[in-house]
Amino acid sequence: MEGNETGHGLVMVGMPMFNEEETVASVVIRCLPYVDEVLCVDDGSSDSCSRLAARAGAIIHYHRANRGYGAAIRSIFRIAREKNVDKLVILDSDGQHQPEDIPAVLAGLDKEDVDVVIGSRFVDNSDRSSMPMYRRLGISMINTASNLTSDLGVKDTQSGFRAFSKRALNLLAFENEGMESTLEVLDQIKEKGLNVEEVPIKVRYDVPKSSTYSAFGHGFTVLTYALISLSHKKPMLVFGLPGMGLLVSGTTIGLGMLNSVEELTDGTIALSVGPGLTGAWLSMLGLSLVFSGLVLHGARTLMRRVVLQRIRSL
Structure with a gap:
C-alpha cells in the first residue's frame, strides 16, 4: 500500500524529535506507506535529525529552543488543525514504536463513537515480558494515579503511540509543555466526553537511544502531575x-x-x-x-x- 489508500481522509503522522538522527529517517520511511504526510517537530535539536528526516520525506517544523515533549505535541496538533487533517497519529521518532502498527491504530478510529485510540503495551499483556521491571513498576504507579483522576480505565497511560479523530483534534487543548502532557491529554479526553479505545502494539527497548529523557525523571514528573491532579479532583x-x-x-x-x-x-x-x-x-x-x-x-x-x-x- 502506497500512502493512505484506505479511505481515512487526510491522515498525518506527527513525531516529536530531539536529537534523533540515528533513527528518525528510518521511522519516517516506514510510516509513509500508511499515511499522507509525516510531520516532525524539531524541538531544538543540535544534530542532523531535521535534515535526515526531510530527506526521508517528512515535513519539518522547528522550535528555536528545546521546549519539551508537550510543546512538540501542541505544535503537531496546531499544524494538524491548520491542514484540516482527518486523522492524526502520534508516535516516537526514536524507533521504539513500530510504524507497521499504524493500520491497526487507524482501524480503531473507524469504529463508531471512538475518538482516540491508544496503542497499548498492556491491553493483551503481550509486551510485559520485554519491558524492564523498573518501567513496569513506574508505569503501574502512574496508571493507578491517572485512572483515579480521569476514571478512563486506560491500561497504558504512558503510551506515546496515539491516534486522534478530527473531532478530538478540534476539542482537545492542553497547556503543559513537559512529559506530564501525556496525562493532561487524558484528563481533557474525560472532560470533553471523548471515547477511548486501546489496541495492542509492540515496542522495542533495544533502540540506540530509547528516550531523550531520564526514565526516572520522566516518571517523577508525570507521577507528581498525576498526584497533584488527583488532589484537585x-x-x-x-x-x-x-x-x-x-x-x-x-x-x-x-x-x-x-x-x-x-x-x-x-x-x-x-x-x-x-x-x-x-x-x-x-x-x-x-x-x-x-x-x-x-x-x-x-x-x-x-x-x-x-x-x-x-x-x-x-
Whole structure:
C-alpha cells in the first residue's frame, strides 16, 4: 500500500524529535506507506535529525529552543488543525514504536463513537515480558494515579503511540509543555466526553537511544502531575483518607500509652512520654489532612455549582 489508500481522509503522522538522527529517517520511511504526510517537530535539536528526516520525506517544523515533549505535541496538533487533517497519529521518532502498527491504530478510529485510540503495551499483556521491571513498576504507579483522576480505565497511560479523530483534534487543548502532557491529554479526553479505545502494539527497548529523557525523571514528573491532579479532583481521597488513617493510628497509640500507666511504690505515676508525643503528633497531622480534604472538597463543590448556575443562566 502506497500512502493512505484506505479511505481515512487526510491522515498525518506527527513525531516529536530531539536529537534523533540515528533513527528518525528510518521511522519516517516506514510510516509513509500508511499515511499522507509525516510531520516532525524539531524541538531544538543540535544534530542532523531535521535534515535526515526531510530527506526521508517528512515535513519539518522547528522550535528555536528545546521546549519539551508537550510543546512538540501542541505544535503537531496546531499544524494538524491548520491542514484540516482527518486523522492524526502520534508516535516516537526514536524507533521504539513500530510504524507497521499504524493500520491497526487507524482501524480503531473507524469504529463508531471512538475518538482516540491508544496503542497499548498492556491491553493483551503481550509486551510485559520485554519491558524492564523498573518501567513496569513506574508505569503501574502512574496508571493507578491517572485512572483515579480521569476514571478512563486506560491500561497504558504512558503510551506515546496515539491516534486522534478530527473531532478530538478540534476539542482537545492542553497547556503543559513537559512529559506530564501525556496525562493532561487524558484528563481533557474525560472532560470533553471523548471515547477511548486501546489496541495492542509492540515496542522495542533495544533502540540506540530509547528516550531523550531520564526514565526516572520522566516518571517523577508525570507521577507528581498525576498526584497533584488527583488532589484537585478528589481531595478527600488524597487528604481525607490518609488523614483518617493517621488519626486512628495516633489515637490507638495514645490509648495504648494510657493503658500502660504504672503506679510506682511511692505513689507517683509513670507515663511513657515517647509514644504519647508520637500519638499526639500523628493525631494532629491526621486532623489537619482531614480538614484540608473537607475544605478543598467543599470549595470544589461550590465552584461546580457556581459554574452550573452560570451555564443555566446563559
